[in-house]
Amino acid sequence: MTESQIEHTVEPVDSYRAIRVDVPKNLDNIRVILVESQEPGNIGSAARAMKGMGLSRLYLVNPCLPWDAKPAWYMAHGAQDIVKSCQVVDTLEEALEGVQFLVGTTHRKRGPRLPPPVSAREAAKAVAAVSQEGQVALLFGREDLGLSTHQISRCQLTASIPMATKNPSLNLAQAVQVFTYEVFLASIGDIPPIELQYAEINDIEAFLNRTINLLKRIGIAPYNEQWETFMMSLRRVFSRTRLEHRDIATLDMIFSTANRYIGRLQRQLEEQD
C-alpha cells in the first residue's frame, strides 16, 4: 500500500477555539487566490483558515475537478459559505480583476529576475495598509509545484514563511493559515491610511503589452528573442513600483505619442517611395 492509496477519515470535531476580535473592514478588500489546487480537502481547509481570520473572498484558478468534492465541504467546517461563494476561473487574469496589489507566497530564495521574498509578517503589514483603500490578493501556488516563475513575476511583492527545516514544507492550508493570521493581526493594529490609487494588475499588464508592441515596432529585439524574459524585466520595473492609475496614464501618453510619431514617420517614408 503506497502513501497515496491510504484513505482516512477526519472527525468533524469542533476543535480549538479562540477569543473573538472585531473584524476590520479592510479584510473585505483582500482575496485569496489558489492556483491549480489539487485537493478539494485543501480548498476546504483554506476556507476554514480564511473564515477564522475574517477573510471571505476565495478564488480558484483552474482547480482539480471536481474541486467541490465532499472533502472540500467537510474540511471547511463552518466556512462552507466561503466554499459556496468562491469564484472558479480559468486564468489568473480573471482572478486578478480589480486587484491593485498582488502578493505571491513562495519558498524561493530569489529568482533570476526576482527580488528576494519578505517575511509573511512584513508582507502582512503591506497588505493591511494597501487594503484600507485598495484591492489586494494573496496568491498561493499548487501543492506540489508552488507558483511558476511567470506567476511570481506578476506579483508586486513575494513573501515567505520562515522555517527551521532543511526541506521546509507546509501543507497548503497551513500556509494559508499563517498568512491570513498575519494579515488579520496586522489589520487590527493601527493602520495608516494609504492615499495612493494603485493601478489594477491587469491594467498594468495591458500597459506592458502595449509597451512591448511599441518596442517590437521600433525594432527592439531582446537577447535570443526571449520576449517572456524581457517582459519579466519590464514587469520588475513597472509592476513592482506600485504604479498608480495616473502613472500608467502618463506612461501610456508618452508611448502612444511615440507610437503615433513613428506611424507618421513610416507613412511619410511610404509616401516618398
Place this chain on the structure above:
Amino acid sequence: MTESQIEHTVEPVDSYRAIRVDVPKNLDNIRVILVESQEPGNIGSAARAMKGMGLSRLYLVNPCLPWDAKPAWYMAHGAQDIVKSCQVVDTLEEALEGVQFLVGTTHRKRGPRLPPPVSAREAAKAVAAVSQEGQVALLFGREDLGLSTHQISRCQLTASIPMATKNPSLNLAQAVQVFTYEVFLASIGDIPPIELQYAEINDIEAFLNRTINLLKRIGIAPYNEQWETFMMSLRRVFSRTRLEHRDIATLDMIFSTANRYIGRLQRQLEEQD
C-alpha cells in the same frame, strides 16, 4: 451519508515551501503536549507543523487508540521522526516531567478563577525567553472539548489566537501551526537570557498538596468543602507567580515548621489529657 462517514484521500504532495532559518537552540527545551487527541491525522499534522518550526518533542496524553494509525504517519509528511519519538503517557503529570513553564492554549475569555488569556504572540515571547534556560510546554486540549478547567488551572499562562468569527474554531493542527510559528519567530529574535530557576510544575503541585494537607490539619474548610476549587485558588497564587526552586524551599520550610509546631502542640495536649 453523514459527515463522519465521509472518507477522503489527501495526496502526499510536497506543498508549500518556505525559506530556511537557522534553528535556535532554545527550541529543544520546548515540548508540545496534546491531551486526549481524537484523530491520528491531527497528531501527524501537528508533528508536521512542529517540524517546520524547529520543535521535535511531542507528548500525547491518553490519545485515541490506535493513535499511530496510518493517517498519523501520512499527515506527518516528513516529520515521521517526531511521530516515532513521541512520548505517549497516561496522565498530564507524566508529560510535565521536568517542565518549569506551562502555557495552556484556550478559547476561553476567562474562567471563574483564571486570568484572561494573552495572545499567542505575547505568549510566544514568554516561551522564547523562558526556554533559553528552562523547560517549557505548550498544552493543547482535545479537539471537541479543549482543555478542562483543571488542566487550565495547572498552567502558569493561558494563551489564545485572536480570531474574527462569532464561533471561532481552528483545526487542532492549525492551532499548533500558529503557536509554533509564533514561538519560532519569537525565538529567532534577540532574547534576553532568563536567570531565574523555575521550579518544575510537578514540584509545585506536590508543594500545593503538602500545603493542603497542612491546611486540612489545622481545620481549614473551604466553602461547601470544595477542595478542588480551593486548590485552584491556591494554584493561582503559587503556580502562576513562576516560583523558583528556592521559593518552594522557603515556603516548604515555613509550612513544615508550622506542621511540626502543630504536631508538638497536639502531642502536648494529648499528654495533658
